[in-house]
Amino acid sequence: MRSKTSIILVPLVSLFLLVGVAAGQDGQWPQDARDVAATLYQRMIGQYDGSGNVHFNAKGEQALEGGTSGGFAGFRNGNIFFLHYENDAAGKAYNAKVLGLFNLSDDYGRFAALRFTADYKVMWRDIMINSSAAVTVSPPKLPVQVYLVPAELVEGAARDAGVFNSWTSLYEFAAENSYKKDQEPETRVWYVISFVMSKLPPDADVDVIVSSKRSSNRSSQNDAAVRQEVLDYAGWRVHAFATRFKPCSTRGRFYINYYYTPGADVPDDLRERRLAAQFDSKQ
Numbered sequence: 001m002r003s004k005t006s007i008i009l010v011p012l013v014s015l016f017l018l019v020g021v022a023a024g025q026d027g028q029w030p031q032d033a034r035d036v037a038a039t040l041y042q043r044m045i046g047q048y049d050g051s052g053n054v055h056f057n058a059k060g061e062q063a064l065e066g067g068t069s070g071g072f073a074g075f076r077n078g079n080i081f082f083l084h085y086e087n088d089a090a091g092k093a094y095n096a097k098v099l100g101l102f103n104l105s106d107d108y109g110r111f112a113a114l115r116f117t118a119d120y121k122v123m124w125r126d127i128m129i130n131s132s133a134a135v136t137v138s139p140p141k142l143p144v145q146v147y148l149v150p151a152e153l154v155e156g157a158a159r160d161a162g163v164f165n166s167w168t169s170l171y172e173f174a175a176e177n178s179y180k181k182d183q184e185p186e187t188r189v190w191y192v193i194s195f196v197m198s199k200l201p202p203d204a205d206v207d208v209i210v211s212s213k214r215s216s217n218r219s220s221q222n223d224a225a226v227r228q229e230v231l232d233y234a235g236w237r238v239h240a241f242a243t244r245f246k247p248c249s250t251r252g253r254f255y256i257n258y259y260y261t262p263g264a265d266v267p268d269d270l271r272e273r274r275l276a277a278q279f280d281s282k283q
Contacts, residue, residue: 139200210224
């Protein structure tokens with residue numbers, strides 16, 4: 001017989017520190033909590049078909065980030081990290097709540113960390129989710145991928161074809177047409193396109209500073225400020241600008257410093273602006 005239960009693994013103030021840590025011990029958590037978390041995940045990646053024992057009521061899924069039609073389709077890798085569980089009664093019929101983190105990744109190498117919660121009712125073998133939510137939280141790291149694309153390709157067919165209309169189309173275009181290390185470098189106008197590979201909440205900030213000085217750290221030192229494009233594809237940040245230089249050379253050498261400030265989901269004592277990544281055009 002199940003007794004009234006409340007399980008807390010860590011205080012919520014530590015959420016930021018746990019992002020990216022594998023679940024590892026999910027077997028210690030009640031089966032209903034694991035079933036509900038798995039169902040939320042299936043719904044978010046578009047694989048929920050309602051055939052199992054866990055179902056949503058009319059409002060049970062309205063606050064899932066990405067919508068209910070698979071906004072995270074393609075994020076088939078990752079794990080679930082449970083943070084809190086409680087129920088209100090003994091037996092096989094009770095109300096319960098679960099809180100945790102989804103750590104997800106896709107084949108492009110993107111990473112998304114989402115805090116989830118669900119309130120639900122257990123009725124013997126069946127579970128009804130009455131309310132649930134999943135929102136992006138600030139990642140601890142900010143991986144960046146940088147591609148150098150000939151400017152004429154960007155300003156020509158790419159613009160006309162709407163390549164910039166979605167993150168996927170822009171990323172695939174940049175990866176396919178970028179300068180490769182085995183190519184002979186040449187001095188020309190390049191589009192320098194930076195992809196932040198961790199999904200960010202709206203209030204997180206990425207301050208990109210392009211400068212001939214390695215240590216530049218102020219927005220006023222950004223040499224690309226008047227010609228840069230800053231794009232946000234539902235939390236996937238992209239920075240782009242055009243400049244004339246020779247890759248892997250001191251000719252026109254510059255640095256890109258990526259300063260990151262987490263969102264308000266992070267405790268104030270950890271929410272500080274810091275250098276998260278750096279690009280050197282000579283390397």
